[in-house]
Amino acid sequence: MKLTNKAGLPEPFYNAQLKCEKSYRDGRGATQRSLTQLIADPLSVRLKELYDDKIEVDLMDRLHILRGNMIHKILEESAGKIDIAELRVFADICGWTISGQADHLAVDCKDGVLTDYKNTGWYSLKNGPKREWIWQLNCLAYLLRLNGYKVDRMQNCCWFYDWKESEAKKAWECDRWYPEAPIMNVEIPVYSDKKILKYLKTRVKMHQEACKTDDPRDIPMCEDTWEGRRCKRYCEVKKFCPYMKKKKKSKKYV
Numbered sequence: 001m002k003l004t005n006k007a008g009l010p011e012p013f014y015n016a017q018l019k020c021e022k023s024y025r026d027g028r029g030a031t032q033r034s035l036t037q038l039i040a041d042p043l044s045v046r047l048k049e050l051y052d053d054k055i056e057v058d059l060m061d062r063l064h065i066l067r068g069n070m071i072h073k074i075l076e077e078s079a080g081k082i083d084i085a086e087l088r089v090f091a092d093i094c095g096w097t098i099s100g101q102a103d104h105l106a107v108d109c110k111d112g113v114l115t116d117y118k119n120t121g122w123y124s125l126k127n128g129p130k131r132e133w134i135w136q137l138n139c140l141a142y143l144l145r146l147n148g149y150k151v152d153r154m155q156n157c158c159w160f161y162d163w164k165e166s167e168a169k170k171a172w173e174c175d176r177w178y179p180e181a182p183i184m185n186v187e188i189p190v191y192s193d194k195k196i197l198k199y200l201k202t203r204v205k206m207h208q209e210a211c212k213t214d215d216p217r218d219i220p221m222c223e224d225t226w227e228g229r230r231c232k233r234y235c236e237v238k239k240f241c242p243y244m245k246k247k248k249k250s251k252k253y254v
């Protein structure tokens, strides 16, 4: 993937983003999929693999990732002495090595508490934690348990980059939901290991199926495209997606 800097942002931003991408790739080691990739749609992940050398992404569109990484880095350095921060764990699922990274695991209390930091907009929490966040933490907890760690509770620590005090006041007056503060802990339900393993096996098999072909037309379209908004505005591989091409031909997005 080629990273561009069309707006000419200061070089440290560009270098920092390159460093983040490299450390993510190196940290994954010889795994077939990270949990993030596994939970994502097989088509988008496979397109990234197939067209890696042709994909161009601009730094401006990756600033949210950079900001998230900066937060992670500072919090990693500030973790308690016996807590575990930014730990990557691995497991074999249906013949593939899968890895996941824990942001923070508190081990100095009776329960093992796993926390995932989210740098996100407030709206993403309007209807409770997203389905993929719940699966991501449950799968990570499962991998941690397989590697000998104790995880009893899980939470997302959401830091809302768009939170406004004035909006919080208005929401309180109109009795509508809005986060009360810029940071909020959200408890994540704990699934059974049996349920998690079943989910993991299904996801691995879907991705393995997608890897059998070099022709993206053989892979099903992504499940949740947010009524096309994701394809049109946020997808980094839309240029190579056969379904996007079809839609353009039918003028749905033109």
Ligand code: SF4
Binding pocket: 041, 043, 044, 047, 221, 222, 225, 230, 231, 232, 235, 236, 237, 238, 241, 242, 243, 244
């Ligand atoms: S354009 Fe849409 S369907 Fe195609 S890979 Fe991207 S998100 Fe998935």
